[in-house]
Amino acid sequence: MNFQDLLPYSVLVTVAAPGVCAVLLGLFTLLTGRTPQERTSSGLIRVSLLLSFVSGGVTAFGSTGRHEVDFGPWIHIGGYEVPIVFVIDTVSLVFSLLAAAITGLVARFSATYMHKERGFLRFFVLLGVFATGTQMASYAGALDLMFLGWELVGICSMLFIGFFHERQEPVRSSLRAFATYRVCDAGFLFAIVVTHELLGSTRLSALPAAAALPSLQAATLALLFLLAAVGKSAQLPFSGWLPRALEGPTPSSALFYGGVSIHLGLFLLLRVWPVMEVSPVAKGVGVAIGCMTALYASAVTRTCSDAKGSLAHATLAQVGLILAEISAGLTALALVHLVGHALLRVWQYLRAPNMIHDAHRTNLTSEIREEPAVDGLAQRLYARALFRLRLDEHIDRAAALVVVAGRALDLADRKLRGLFTAPGANR
Amino acid sequence: MMLSVWVAATSAAMILAPTLSARKRTEVPRVLALAFLAVGMAVAPDARVGLALAAAAAALHAVGAWSTSRIGGIALGLAAGASAVAAVGAALGRVEVAFIASIVTICLRAAVAPLHVGAAELCERAPGEQVRQLASLLPLVLVHVRFLADVPLAQEAARGLFLLGAVASLLPAVAALAQRELKGLYRMTTMMHGGYLLCAVAAAGRGHDAASVFAALTLVLAVGGLGLVVTALEARCGSVSLEGRGGRVRSFPHLAGAFAVLGAAGVGLPATAGFVADDLLLHAAWEESVVATAALIVASVALAIAMLRGYARVFLGPPVHSVAPDLLLRERVVVVGVILVLLLLGISPRWIIEGLI
Numbered sequence: 083m084n085f086q087d088l089l090p091y092s093v094l095v096t097v098a099a100p101g102v103c104a105v106l107l108g109l110f111t112l113l114t115g116r117t118p119q120e121r122t123s124s125g126l127i128r129v130s131l132l133l134s135f136v137s138g139g140v141t142a143f144g145s146t147g148r149h150e151v152d153f154g155p156w157i158h159i160g161g162y163e164v165p166i167v168f169v170i171d172t173v174s175l176v177f178s179l180l181a182a183a184i185t186g187l188v189a190r191f192s193a194t195y196m197h198k199e200r201g202f203l204r205f206f207v208l209l210g211v212f213a214t215g216t217q218m219a220s221y222a223g224a225l226d227l228m229f230l231g232w233e234l235v236g237i238c239s240m241l242f243i244g245f246f247h248e249r250q251e252p253v254r255s256s257l258r259a260f261a262t263y264r265v266c267d268a269g270f271l272f273a274i275v276v277t278h279e280l281l282g283s284t285r286l287s288a289l290p291a292a293a294a295l296p297s298l299q300a301a302t303l304a305l306l307f308l309l310a311a312v313g314k315s316a317q318l319p320f321s322g323w324l325p326r327a328l329e330g331p332t333p334s335s336a337l338f339y340g341g342v343s344i345h346l347g348l349f350l351l352l353r354v355w356p357v358m359e360v361s362p363v364a365k366g367v368g369v370a371i372g373c374m375t376a377l378y379a380s381a382v383t384r385t386c387s388d389a390k391g392s393l394a395h396a397t398l399a400q401v402g403l404i405l406a407e408i409s410a411g412l413t414a415l416a417l418v419h420l421v422g423h424a425l426l427r428v429w430q431y432l433r434a435p436n437m438i439h440d441a442h443r444t445n446l447t448s449e450i451r452e453e454p455a456v457d458g459l460a461q462r463l464y465a466r467a468l469f470r471l472r473l474d475e476h477i478d479r480a481a482a483l484v485v486v487a488g489r490a491l492d493l494a495d496r497k498l499r500g501l502f503t504a505p506g507a508n509r
Numbered sequence: 510m511m512l513s514v515w516v517a518a519t520s521a522a523m524i525l526a527p528t529l530s531a532r533k534r535t536e537v538p539r540v541l542a543l544a545f546l547a548v549g550m551a552v553a554p555d556a557r558v559g560l561a562l563a564a565a566a567a568a569l570h571a572v573g574a575w576s577t578s579r580i581g582g583i584a585l586g587l588a589a590g591a592s593a594v595a596a597v598g599a600a601l602g603r604v605e606v607a608f609i610a611s612i613v614t615i616c617l618r619a620a621v622a623p624l625h626v627g628a629a630e631l632c633e634r635a636p637g638e639q640v641r642q643l644a645s646l647l648p649l650v651l652v653h654v655r656f657l658a659d660v661p662l663a664q665e666a667a668r669g670l671f672l673l674g675a676v677a678s679l680l681p682a683v684a685a686l687a688q689r690e691l692k693g694l695y696r697m698t699t700m701m702h703g704g705y706l707l708c709a710v711a712a713a714g715r716g717h718d719a720a721s722v723f724a725a726l727t728l729v730l731a732v733g734g735l736g737l738v739v740t741a742l743e744a745r746c747g748s749v750s751l752e753g754r755g756g757r758v759r760s761f762p763h764l765a766g767a768f769a770v771l772g773a774a775g776v777g778l779p780a781t782a783g784f785v786a787d788d789l790l791l792h793a794a795w796e797e798s799v800v801a802t803a804a805l806i807v808a809s810v811a812l813a814i815a816m817l818r819g820y821a822r823v824f825l826g827p828p829v830h831s832v833a834p835d836l837l838l839r840e841r842v843v844v845v846g847v848i849l850v851l852l853l854l855g856i857s858p859r860w861i862i863e864g865l866i
Binding site: 112156158160164226229230233234237240244247248250253256257260261264267268271272274275279485486487492495498499502 | 580622623626629630680681683684685686687688693697716719754756758763766773778779780784785787788789791792794795796802803806807809810811813814817818821825826827828845858859862
């Protein structure tokens, strides 16, 4: 038996180990009604993450070139097939190992950071599910499978943001993040349907056939993928949810919005690059969105008075640049940039609470410099950046229109039902 | 055979579920009769028998609904009449009549707008009966798919029905965002899934049988399960408002978990039957109309947001203590069973699909 024979097993362990442990922990608690000790729950998840990382290493060591590991169809009806297929190549290995390493480190950090915190078990169960989601998205060889991992990451992200659910703000922020995710995931879902119908399969290996599509169809498909990526990576105009998402525990913020989740949109674009490549329109839009987000986030960072908000916008600026790099065709540079950025940000996010603590302890706050007086264009730019271009207000206004439409429909429904009954009668 | 067993077992279990969780002994004879009728429909040898049993089941549901909701009772009575017409049409070889009457029955019972009035009232006034009548709708959909989806009219009407279903799905999903009470959210969820089901049944006319069976399974398990959870919650707290924050998660953690999982399964949570239903339906939708596909996706997005908003408003926020207990053992068994079936069918949909090929 050589290393290549081990690949199906190593990929399976990498993807499934954390999720299986999380489900077992959750089921144990539900069935027995007892919460396991902190050491047991965090230990189990950490061991599963280690196992996932080691199997990822074995996969990287055993593979040469591009491999597809096919576990047969999940759904198969006539010509319609949703395959369970994993792809092992440079992009998947790099992202998988990066995600596994960061998740493992954050889990170790969290065991101490979350000690005696209410929801300790919930935190680690979610961490396990998240790890499975990222690994599934990393290795997915078909868009349906990637969507499955993508959705798991989104759900975990939402639950982590609303982790402290007894306070109003985290709950509101998690709803905003989830709404943004869902709106942009609609693009991904639509793209999957379109890919299947136009290219005959949702396997990544079928994507190069997009080169033969008419330009309008190729552009539509690429723009749908771009919509999904822009939402997940909090690019303009969907940037508003990211600073609010930092309401969750610091380790999860580091993992999601510094390390892995924020880069998942970029990873999607790297995976569907054959589709992006053939659409100059989508590439142009990608470069424009990336550059505009980088400019916007750089400006806002300079006006932020809080450490986490500043970090969030600094992250956005770099993610914007990586998006522009990918859209410009510099995919290898983008991958290197992505890895370096993820590692740096995780460290910064994890360090942020200590930095604030140190600043208070050493009384650094008294040394804040007075901003020099500015006027004219600079003043206007400063004001715009201070209010973050009022992005959230614009989105809230659009959402309010939908709610008004919903109210009108509800009223119409009540009137219709009212026609069949007299007031106060047994309806 | 495997498919019939799955459908019969799921339907019978969901018919019994409200009685098991609420322990209402007076209902037992009628509910057992309904369960037998559902099993009969699932294994019916032809359309005549299946539709005649569906008519009998709808009549029994109408009797059960009458005391709490006159409109619900009348709608179910009409559904029984339509099923009887369909059975007679099938017996006389007038398959077009049988097809139309069967579609009307499905619309009346699945709360497809604008025929939703009766079923929508049941959601508010008799949620237990609503869960039961949704459960016995599953074998009726199977009868329709097996014996009526191949008639020439089904193919001709597919596109029109599909568009109607997409609209009937989108409008309630948007209205769900503006609901102020939990029951309103449940009503709109049922209506949205009713639209989905109509699309799926229309798609069966073009050979997408699996989409219709999975849409019906999702309606029965996810929406029916949600109905059980809403009933259990309102039995403890009275009418539940969606204004402000309820903060009930600490008092009712199992109820909150069940609500979250069932609500998410209804909007295509990965690894549940809802995800498979969405996947198959969207694939079928593309063949009918791109606009309908977009409408269904938007409907799913809107309902997902409405569902999370509902969850946040009911369960999250500053904790509110309650003396009422969380889910009782018998309720937990029912809810866990429903969730397990949703997961099993989501992870391994081939059990259903292979029965259709």
